[in-house]
Amino acid sequence: MPSISKENYIKAVYSLCQNDAHSVSTSALATKLNITNAATSDMAKGLSKQGFIKYEKYKGVSLTPKGEKTAIEIIRKHRLWELFLMKSLELGWEEVHSEAEHLEHQTTEFLMNKIDDFLGNPKFDPHGEPIPQKDGTIPNMEAQISLNKSQVGKEYLVKRVNDESKEVMDYFTEIGLNLNSKIKIKNFLKYDNSTIIELNDNVHSFSEKIGKRIFISQLNE
Numbered sequence: 001m002p003s004i005s006k007e008n009y010i011k012a013v014y015s016l017c018q019n020d021a022h023s024v025s026t027s028a029l030a031t032k033l034n035i036t037n038a039a040t041s042d043m044a045k046g047l048s049k050q051g052f053i054k055y056e057k058y059k060g061v062s063l064t065p066k067g068e069k070t071a072i073e074i075i076r077k078h079r080l081w082e083l084f085l086m087k088s089l090e091l092g093w094e095e096v097h098s099e100a101e102h103l104e105h106q107t108t109e110f111l112m113n114k115i116d117d118f119l120g121n122p123k124f125d126p127h128g129e130p131i132p133q134k135d136g137t138i139p140n141m142e143a144q145i146s147l148n149k150s151q152v153g154k155e156y157l158v159k160r161v162n163d164e165s166k167e168v169m170d171y172f173t174e175i176g177l178n179l180n181s182k183i184k185i186k187n188f189l190k191y192d193n194s195t196i197i198e199l200n201d202n203v204h205s206f207s208e209k210i211g212k213r214i215f216i217s218q219l220n221e
């Protein structure tokens with residue numbers, strides 16, 4: 001089994017490749033993992049030898065089928081733990097991510113399958129992210145856009161949030177923004193790309209940065 005830092009490296013390649021291309025530059029990986037470019041390249045060479053990634057000097061890093069399988073297994077553990085901690089120990093949705101970051105590396109497949117069954121084989125985690133299933137398939141999400149792409153005057157439901165920043169998640173909790181919260185877009189400020197929304201009869205301004213972390217689907221009119 002790869003060590004914890006290797007697992008995080010594989011997970012980072014997977015998530016960066018989700019966002020755009022099939023491969024990711026070592027500098028983008030270095031930024032995401034908060035390590036030096038040199039350390040990123042060294043790790044790439046090691047993981048390439050072990051068959052988890054493909055690394056070509058000017059083309060960047062991509063996952064092999066073996067690497068992708070490993071990434072999906074780690075993500076499955078992460079998301080199942082988040083749901084378990086929320087449902088069984090009643091942790092807040094803003095608290096579970098950092099715990100799952102540790103637990104995802106320490107859990108056997110046997111225990112994870114037990115937790116999966118215990119939770120009733122759920123398809124989505126507390127932040128709306130799909131949970132990879134036992135057979136490696138990933139449940140489909142309904143069509144979503146980021147808040148930044150919303151239209152003024154329309155109503156939407158919150159379908160997914162990025163949970164990587166505890167501060168942002170704390171803020172969502174504070175203002176009562178949850179999955180399936182109904183929001184109305186009041187205005188879009190062109191000078192700084194912030195979005196003004198109405199939520200539970202209160203008006204909030206979301207910066208472009210926060211807007212990129214919220215995914216919504218339009219309510220039927």
Ligand SMILES: [Zn+2]
Nearest residue numbers: 082097100163
């Ligand atoms: Zn998480």
